[in-house]
Amino acid sequence: MATYNGERYVGEQLRSILDELEAHDEVIIVDDASTDSTIAVLDAVEDPRVRVIAQAQNRGYVRTFAHAMELAVGDVLMLADQDDVWVPGRRRALVDALRDRQAAASNLVLLGDDAPLRSPVTGKPWRLRTATSRQRIRNELRILSGAAPYFGCAMAVRRDFLSSLMPFPEYLVESHDLWIATVANTFGELQHVDRATVRRRIHELNASSPRPRGVSAALRSRWMLARLAAEALRRRRRAAKRA
Numbered sequence: 501m502a503t504y505n506g507e508r509y510v511g512e513q514l515r516s517i518l519d520e521l522e523a524h525d526e527v528i529i530v531d532d533a534s535t536d537s538t539i540a541v542l543d544a545v546e547d548p549r550v551r552v553i554a555q556a557q558n559r560g561y562v563r564t565f566a567h568a569m570e571l572a573v574g575d576v577l578m579l580a581d582q583d584d585v586w587v588p589g590r591r592r593a594l595v596d597a598l599r600d601r602q603a604a605a606s607n608l609v610l611l612g613d614d615a616p617l618r619s620p621v622t623g624k625p626w627r628l629r630t631a632t633s634r635q636r637i638r639n640e641l642r643i644l645s646g647a648a649p650y651f652g653c654a655m656a657v658r659r660d661f662l663s664s665l666m667p668f669p670e671y672l673v674e675s676h677d678l679w680i681a682t683v684a685n686t687f688g689e690l691q692h693v694d695r696a697t698v699r700r701r702i703h704e705l706n707a708s709s710p711r712p713r714g715v716s717a718a719l720r721s722r723w724m725l726a727r728l729a730a731e732a733l734r735r736r737r738r739a740a741k742r743a
Contacts, residue, residue, distance in 0.1 A: 501579075501581070502564035502568055502581075504532040504538070504561065504582070505534045505535060506541075507536045507541050510542065511544075512585060513586075514527070516585045521591065526549050526550075526574060528568045529550065529551065530555060531552065531554045532555055532558050532559060532564040533556060555567075562676045565652065566667070569662065570666065573659075576598055577658075578656040579656070579677070580698075584653050585698070586698055587695075587696055587699060589697070594693065597693050598658055598691070601633075601684075603661060603680060603691065604657075604691045604692075605628055605650050605690065607649070607694065607696040608696050609696040609699055609700070614696075621646065627694075628692040628694070629694065630693065633692040636685050644729065650680075650681040651677055653698050653700065664735055664739060665683055669728065678725060683732045686729070
């Protein structure tokens with residue numbers, strides 16, 4: 501988990517995570533130089549599975565998530581935002597999805613009424629389907645067009661896949677979840693999970709907005725995603741040569 505000024509919701513989220521985990525699991529939380537009482541809220545949770553690392557300087561959520569992932573030692577890494585709530589059964593659903601794949605992405609619902617997330621473009625329910633997991637071209641086109649509901653808060657990866665994901669490209673300044681999905685899809689290692697495993701809290705301080713972007717911002721994002729797709733392909737080719 502990456503945190504930044506999350507005092508309002510992080511306690512509830514952390515409790516929902518700990519309720520799901522087993523005794524040998526861990527929670528790695530890297531705080532991105534919060535200026536509120538986030539650290540105090542986290543420190544008040546007396547659980548040996550929780551490890552909090554406070555960064556002295558603000559690095560942004562992408563680099564903070566990367567740092568947290570690199571510090572984790574478990575076989576399976578599950579990403580978590582600071583303001584959502586995990587759905588009971590999440591751990592088992594994602595672990596099962598990773599039995600023969602390196603990355604998994606599930607659906608999510610909205611906290612409060614469990615309504616499905618809706619596409620900011622079409623307004624229709626935005627869902628992943630297990631049946632489309634292996635449709636690599638379709639999945640990549642959806643990522644590039646902004647029509648794929650891949651959210652880091654609903655994703656998990658195997659630790660041995662980090663060698664393909666890391667380091668994050670220097671120009672990756674947002675949407676680390678789309679980078680993970682792009683690499684996993686390019687390698688043929690992406691598994692969709694039909695069920696929702698997280699309840700997403702929508703509020704004014706979300707790092708990702710549910711509203712459509714302006715034209716300039718959308719074009720910059722599409723260019724970055726195209727570069728990420730090319731980089732993922734290069735990494736797959738390098739991995740194939742090493743094999």
